Amino acid sequence: MKDKLLQIIKEAGEMLKEGYFSQKEITFKAKKDLVTTYDIAIENFLKETFAKEFTQFNIIAEESDNHNIEFKDSIIIDPIDGTTNFVNQVPHTCISVGVYKNKKPYMGVVYNPILEELYFAQVGCGAFLNDEPLHVSQDNDLMTSLISTGFPYTSGTCEDDLNDVMVKMKNILPNCQDIRRLGSAALDLCYVARGTYEGYYEMNLKAWDVSAGMIVLSEAGGKCTNIDGNDYTLFEDKYIVATNGLMHDKLLETLNLK
Ligand code: IPD
Ligand code: CA
Numbered sequence: 001m002k003d004k005l006l007q008i009i010k011e012a013g014e015m016l017k018e019g020y021f022s023q024k025e026i027t028f029k030a031k032k033d034l035v036t037t038y039d040i041a042i043e044n045f046l047k048e049t050f051a052k053e054f055t056q057f058n059i060i061a062e063e064s065d066n067h068n069i070e071f072k073d074s075i076i077i078d079p080i081d082g083t084t085n086f087v088n089q090v091p092h093t094c095i096s097v098g099v100y101k102n103k104k105p106y107m108g109v110v111y112n113p114i115l116e117e118l119y120f121a122q123v124g125c126g127a128f129l130n131d132e133p134l135h136v137s138q139d140n141d142l143m144t145s146l147i148s149t150g151f152p153y154t155s156g157t158c159e160d161d162l163n164d165v166m167v168k169m170k171n172i173l174p175n176c177q178d179i180r181r182l183g184s185a186a187l188d189l190c191y192v193a194r195g196t197y198e199g200y201y202e203m204n205l206k207a208w209d210v211s212a213g214m215i216v217l218s219e220a221g222g223k224c225t226n227i228d229g230n231d232y233t234l235f236e237d238k239y240i241v242a243t244n245g246l247m248h249d250k251l252l253e254t255l256n257l258k
């Protein structure tokens with residue numbers, strides 16, 4: 001499955017690249033949530049091709065109606081993660097595809113065709129960036145850690161979510177090296193996997209934002225939980241907290257300061 005999967009995603013990457021450098025038609029799904037014709041075209045291409053090639057899997061995809069699709073043997077697609085970056089030509093944007101068997105992680109692919117970076121992981125076989133093995137960083141001190149986060153689209157409409165973002169920022173910022181917000185959850189997880197960031201947290205993500213990056217991270221030696229420190233559950237948890245493992249408890253404790 002691996003070779004075919006990568007071949008198809010690389011083809012979709014050509015579509016993303018073409019769109020990145022072109023004039024785009026944009027519509028709004030919500031106050032801050034953009035979608036372009038390229039999100040739809042890439043998703044349709046991936047869905048059609050995967051359905052033909054990988055008949056044992058159903059497909060859950062961001063721009064589709066997923067109501068009647070049971071998460072089990074599933075391929076979970078985010079056709080463009082980092083759409084705001086894509087629209088504004090910030091080169092931190094990617095295609096994210098997570099493959100699950102009986103709800104258990106199997107393979108994850110995150111592909112940024114602008115920077116030519118392809119992250120791949122298969123459970124039990126390690127994580128790779130363009131075929132080079134990936135490992136999380138060895139820093140166990142929050143004070144010297146570079147932490148990434150993201151801001152939920154609901155920050156424009158839900159005061160509770162906005163307040164929560166600010167409280168957590170106030171807890172973390174004085175206690176870490178610095179904070180980044182690069183705008184793609186899938187790549188944020190891969191950046192923890194490659195040791196660039198020591199940790200990452202965000203609220204209100206959807207399964208397609210993290211389904212692949214989580215597999216890359218865990219195969220690189222990292223850890224993913226919810227805000228209480230329990231395993232992060234796709235489709236259920238509000239918060240994701242992802243680290244190199246070594247400073248996980250410290251990050252959780254600091255995020256949860258009152
Ligand atoms: C978004 C990105 C962003 C995160 C948002 C996501 P999209 O995905 O991953 O970094 O902060 O919450 O929804 O909309 O670009 O696919
Ligand atoms: Ca996304």
Ligand code: CA
Pocket residue numbers: 039062078079080081082083
């Ligand atoms: Ca998307």
